[in-house]
Amino acid sequence: MSTRAVFQPVLETTLQHALTYLEGLEQGPVSASATLEDLRERLSFTLAEDGLAPRTVIDELVAGVQGGLLGSAGGRFFAWVIGGSLPAALAADWLTSTWDQNAALYSCSPAEAVIEEACGRWMKELLGLPESASFALTTGCQMAHFTCLAAARNAVLARRGWDVEKQGLLGAPRIHVLCNSQVHGSMERTLRFLGLGSECVQNLAVDAAGCLEPEALAAALKDVAGEPALVLLCAGDINIGAFDRFEEIIPLAHAQGAWVHVDGAFGLWVNASPKYRHLLKGVEQADSWATDGHKWLNVPYDCGYAFVADTRAHRASMSLRASYLVHAQEARDPFDWNVEWSRRGRGVATYAALRELGRNGIRELVERCCRHARGLVTGIGALAGAQMMWEPQINQGLVRFPDPSPGATEADHDARTDRVIAGIVQSGRAFVGGTTWRRRRCMRISVCNWQTSEADVAATISAVKGVLGNISEGRP
Ligand SMILES: Cc1ncc(COP(=O)(O)O)c(C=O)c1O
Structure with missing residues (x-):
């Protein structure tokens, strides 16, 4: 059988199912109607000894999920912070799986490495971030925090003569984390994953508009003067979309040698609008920024972006050399900036969006x-x-x-x-x-x-x- 004959029936069936699903989003129920028992019965049975035709797998999969999907890809879904998928981004995501590239290295997929290069450059322009910042395409904003704060950990400890990549954290100088008390919970998880622990966090008071109070930060910075410190700020908090006053806050933190990280999971995108851009005034002075593609950019899950001003610290915290890998001299290897080893070419959907x-x-x-x-x-x-x-x-x-x-x-x-x-x-x-x-x-x-x-x-x-x-x- 030709390759076309192998793939065509299942891909055509899938296209029809996809179109039916997308059409249904307009008028259909947005919430799930299937019970846990229904879904387990339909989806979580004993795996058969023998396999099925690809088209049967897809038909049964689609029947199995009936009533178990939320209409979050459609226009009447307002919970959490959830975007949909733009047509070109969805199609590009299908192609990403079709091409099935390992986007770790330029040598594994030259085109995908260059696509990520373009995405990084375009997004820095759109979000008003320094052209010289390094970047990484991550699975989401939490992993963008992780990438940024791994670089932060490297930098603030390196300034005290401690190489965290070699020496680890045992016996390292303590890192203080001062933050807007409204920062998203993904920040706490990140600090736990990075071995800093949630107890290093000092939550600081916010004013009526949800912005970190400069006096509170100044006092907290004074208490930790001379010690490694991170300051975590919000560009759009989860409840009211509050923005810290970056122009005022960031110089205070920098005067004490602290690293400033900004959670802009969705808020950083307002830089695209002259009407809202003022909310981000001064944000470009921060040391690192995290945002999402699967929220406001309407790229399918999973896609986030990390940007780091100190490219040395970013690269030092992520990269590694192994004799069997082939590293590019001229091109950008995503592997040098990302947490994963093998990875999906997630830049393609971003590029399309x-x-x-x-x-x-x-x-x-x-x-x-x-x-x-x-x-x-x-x-x-x-x-x-x-x-x-x-x-x-x-x-x-x-x-x-x-x-x-x-x-x-x-x-x-x-x-x-x-x-x-x-x-x-x-x-x-x-x-x-x-x-x-x-x-x-x-x-x-x-x-x-x-x-x-x-x-x-x-x-x-x-x-x-x-x-x-x-x-x-x-x-x-
Ligand atoms: C403000 C904020 N920060 C971080 C996150 C975590 O993002 P992700 O789920 O992409 O890891 C979210 C998710 O809702 C968020 O709203």
């Missing part, structure tokens, strides 16, 4: 998502029985649903808020999540999917209104 959108498309995407987030939060907040807690300054906002009963307590308001969130999810008409913000339960709205439209905003507000009506009239 950046080219599909161009600079104008990214600006427009960012501004559109921010507009929809504001429309959703103000629209829901204006409903009877709702209270807007945070009007989005970018794409993140909060709403609460107070219990109208006389004498209702904060705990009652929390319970009602969770009940409304559960009701919306159960309706399948939109998907939202909850959070505890300033000790109160809130519904969190995040918009970063390219597909979210005015119609999705209206449909979601109407779904919330329906749930509020049902609850106030005691309907289940």
Whole structure:
């Protein structure tokens, strides 16, 4: 049988399944309807002795996941911070698997090494980061933190004459971590993975806008003067999209020799818009930056990006030489900047997304998502029985649903808020999540999917209104 005859039936079947799925995202339920038992019965049975035809595998796989997928690739999904996949990025992701390259080294895949080179250069321009910074394409923002903070660990210890790559951490000078108390939990996990432990963290006070207070940082820096220190900042926190005042904060940290790392999982992308760029003023002075592709850039999972100003420290913390590897002299080997050894060519989908959108498309995407987030939060907040807690300054906002009963307590308001969130999810008409913000339960709205439209905003507000009506009239 020819190669074409081997692959064509299964790939054509897959294309039809993919199109059916994508079409269904527009109107279909956004939440899962299958139970754990259903899914186990359909998917987690005893593996047969004999194999199946590829097309049967795909048909049965598609039947097996029915009701077990969330509509997070579509436009009515506002929980966590989850983007969709742009058409060119999705297609490029299929090609990545088709080409099946090991994107570790230029010698394993010259084209993919050059694609990553282009992605790094284009993103530094788009995000307003120094042209000279090194970069890595990682699995997500957490691994971008890991990459950046491995470089940070190397640099702050090297300044004290300690080579962490050779000597490890036993007996090393202690590293202090001072951070905006709102930083994402992925930062704590990163510190644990890097052997620094979560107890090295000092969470610092934020002001009413969620920004780290310069006085708090200055006092904390004074306490650790002369010792290795990292300062962790937010470019868009998970609840309200708050940005630290980089222009003011970073020079304070640098004056004490601290390394400044910025979590810009989604927030760094606002640099593409002249309307929002001011929020990032001074961010380019930091030492490292982490962001995601699978959030606002709408690249399929998994894709994040790390950028490091100190290229020596970045390379020293990642690279290795082995006699059987072939290293490029002129080209960039991703292996020198990444945690993985063998790795997927994840630059291809990023490359496609950046080219599909161009600079104008990214600006427009960012501004559109921010507009929809504001429309959703103000629209829901204006409903009877709702209270807007945070009007989005970018794409993140909060709403609460107070219990109208006389004498209702904060705990009652929390319970009602969770009940409304559960009701919306159960309706399948939109998907939202909850959070505890300033000790109160809130519904969190995040918009970063390219597909979210005015119609999705209206449909979601109407779904919330329906749930509020049902609850106030005691309907289940
Ligand atoms: C602000 C922020 N930082 C970091 C992360 C972790 O990113 P990832 O899941 O890509 O590792 C997230 C994920 O939601 C986030 O919102």
